[in-house]
Amino acid sequence: MSKPAAAAPSDPSKPSKPLKEVPGSYGLPVLGAVKDRLDFYWFQGDTEFFRIRMEQHKSTVFRVNYSPGPPGYPDSRGIILLDQKSFSVLLDNSKVDKSDTLLGPYIPNLAFTGGYRVLPYLDTSEAKHTAYKDLIFELLHVNSSRIIPEYNKVFAETAGSWEERIAKSGKAEVFASSDAMITRFLLRTIVHKDPAEPGPASLGPKFRDTYQLWTGVNFAGIAHTPLPHFLEELLFHTFRLPPFLVKKQYKALANFYRTHATEALDLAEKKYGLDREETVHQLILILGINARLGLHKMIPALIYYLGLLGEDFQAKIAAEVRSAVHKNRAQGEEGVNITTQALLEMPLLRSTVLETLRLTPSIFYMYGRAREDMVIESHDAAFQIKKGELLGGHQYFVMRDPEVFEEPHKFVADRFLGERGKAVLPYLVWSNGRETESPASSNKQCPAKDVAELITMQFVAEMFLRYDSFEITKDSFINTTELNVHLKSLKKRSV
Ligand code: HEM
Numbered sequence: 001m002s003k004p005a006a007a008a009p010s011d012p013s014k015p016s017k018p019l020k021e022v023p024g025s026y027g028l029p030v031l032g033a034v035k036d037r038l039d040f041y042w043f044q045g046d047t048e049f050f051r052i053r054m055e056q057h058k059s060t061v062f063r064v065n066y067s068p069g070p071p072g073y074p075d076s077r078g079i080i081l082l083d084q085k086s087f088s089v090l091l092d093n094s095k096v097d098k099s100d101t102l103l104g105p106y107i108p109n110l111a112f113t114g115g116y117r118v119l120p121y122l123d124t125s126e127a128k129h130t131a132y133k134d135l136i137f138e139l140l141h142v143n144s145s146r147i148i149p150e151y152n153k154v155f156a157e158t159a160g161s162w163e164e165r166i167a168k169s170g171k172a173e174v175f176a177s178s179d180a181m182i183t184r185f186l187l188r189t190i191v192h193k194d195p196a197e198p199g200p201a202s203l204g205p206k207f208r209d210t211y212q213l214w215t216g217v218n219f220a221g222i223a224h225t226p227l228p229h230f231l232e233e234l235l236f237h238t239f240r241l242p243p244f245l246v247k248k249q250y251k252a253l254a255n256f257y258r259t260h261a262t263e264a265l266d267l268a269e270k271k272y273g274l275d276r277e278e279t280v281h282q283l284i285l286i287l288g289i290n291a292r293l294g295l296h297k298m299i300p301a302l303i304y305y306l307g308l309l310g311e312d313f314q315a316k317i318a319a320e321v322r323s324a325v326h327k328n329r330a331q332g333e334e335g336v337n338i339t340t341q342a343l344l345e346m347p348l349l350r351s352t353v354l355e356t357l358r359l360t361p362s363i364f365y366m367y368g369r370a371r372e373d374m375v376i377e378s379h380d381a382a383f384q385i386k387k388g389e390l391l392g393g394h395q396y397f398v399m400r401d402p403e404v405f406e407e408p409h410k411f412v413a414d415r416f417l418g419e420r421g422k423a424v425l426p427y428l429v430w431s432n433g434r435e436t437e438s439p440a441s442s443n444k445q446c447p448a449k450d451v452a453e454l455i456t457m458q459f460v461a462e463m464f465l466r467y468d469s470f471e472i473t474k475d476s477f478i479n480t481t482e483l484n485v486h487l488k489s490l491k492k493r494s495v
């Protein structure tokens with residue numbers, strides 16, 4: 001790799017480069033924000049929006065109006081950091097305050113989360129951040145033995161339905177079906193109840209609609225929809241949508257958790273002294289947004305990349321998966337069950353998953369406010385930043401920084417293998433932290449960093465235990481806002 005050392009975090013109190021003004025301007029009040037928003041969502045699209053300005057200012061650090069902003073949303077002026085070196089300040093919790101900055105300039109109405117500020121919106125300085133993050137670590141830990149078998153079951157159900165759809169109509173869509181699969185998996189694993197199972201507080205067979213509606217209205221300000229652009233702008237990005245629109249759906253979710261998440265709620269109350277009712281709402285958001293969308297959006301992306309890599313590459317992954325599973329099967333067992341140890345012995349698959357997380361992570365944006373006046377350095381300049389300024393990063397640029405990654409836009413499945421792969425691991429920051437560091441209650445790194453990678457690997461492993469290869473339709477495509485992927489064929493395993 002070219003020169004990863006260039007991005008090593010430095011001591012910002014001693015800038016090695018001459019100080020420059022942060023380039024860029026916000027334009028006229030309100031109008032400037034509206035213009036940037038229309039460019040961002042419509043005329044240019046999110047990656048072009050930043051690429052054009054990066055070229056214009058000849059800088060990876062510049063001022064910009066984030067979206068959404070005025071008139072319907074708060075002041076959205078900020079500074080974007082698009083290279084590995086400047087972005088690293090967002091990973092340093094002593095330098096940035098992450099209170100209410102998950103989405104950048106605004107926090108959705110608290111009624112979408114039962115009136116509570118939930119974990120991803122809390123700063124590390126808040127006691128509740130520590131308490132709820134510890135609870136999430138513990139819930140992942142106490143349920144760890146359920147993960148592989150529950151995933152194995154939902155995968156078999158979903159794969160069966162893909163096969164039926166291909167037989168019927170020649171293709172199977174991946175986005176919605178993998179969302180339903182992941183939702184079922186998470187609720188069965190952590191809440192110990194399937195959302196569609198009939199009985200008290202069931203979410204019914206249309207549980208995905210309940211989640212979709214609540215998610216869509218809650219996150220309308222940043223949503224990308226299939227609606228015509230002018231309608232999307234008018235309905236979603238211009239003014240906030242009122243929570244009463246999804247009151248019924250939210251009530252159903254809360255009822256499901258109150259009724260079924262008893263083990264998790266007991267743990268929160270007894271071991272961590274947390275409020276039972278507040279925990280209901282924390283879990284609805286964390287499992288319903290972070291975990292659900294985070295895990296689910298990786299699946300169409302992986303199928304897309306593996307589809308493009310084709311049969312020969314798929315055969316290599318299949319061989320690695322089958323040999324690791326065979327070697328690690330429990331004694332006396334027939335030998336098709338995946339174990340954690342087997343997953344740990346699949347280096348090419350791991351690298352493939354990491355490369356997918358590098359190019360197409362489920363979420364591209366990170367934000368935080370400068371705790372103090374400070375100097376931020378990019379690869380080629382240094383900038384004075386004022387306390388309170390809203391800093392943001394876009395992973396599309398940060399994880400394709402050409403100073404760090406060779407052929408940054410290319411999918412290189414074995415990029416993270418061996419010594420060369422190890423050298424660039426610190427620059428893989430999909431988890432809002434470095435791949436070589438660990439989430440803790442004192443930082444804002446994704447608490448599921450390691451388990452999310454294993455679960456995503458399990459998806460591919462399950463695919464190649466069941467199939468020899470698969471194809472995607474010619475019109476499948478993915479980008480930072482759309483994951484439009486259809487399976488065209490699934491070739492059943494022959495040996
Ligand atoms: C591949 C899947 C996933 C991706 C790409 C992902 C990504 C992220 C990112 C980028 C953040 C930081 C957000 C920010 O502060 O700007 C985050 C935080 C978080 N994630 Fe994940 N995540 C994934 C899976 C999960 C899962 C399975 C869980 C289940 C528990 C989870 C729970 C959380 C929580 C609770 C936070 C907030 C952490 C804090 O406030 O300290 N994530 N995740």
Ligand SMILES: CC/C=C\C[C@@H](/C=C/C=C\CCCCCCCC(=O)O)OO
Pocket residue numbers: 102103215216219222223224289290291293294295362363446
């Ligand atoms: C899209 C969420 C992916 C990963 C989850 C991760 C990080 C979360 C950061 C922000 C949450 C933004 C929610 C986006 C909702 C999108 C709604 C829509 O467009 O339909 O946490 O683990």
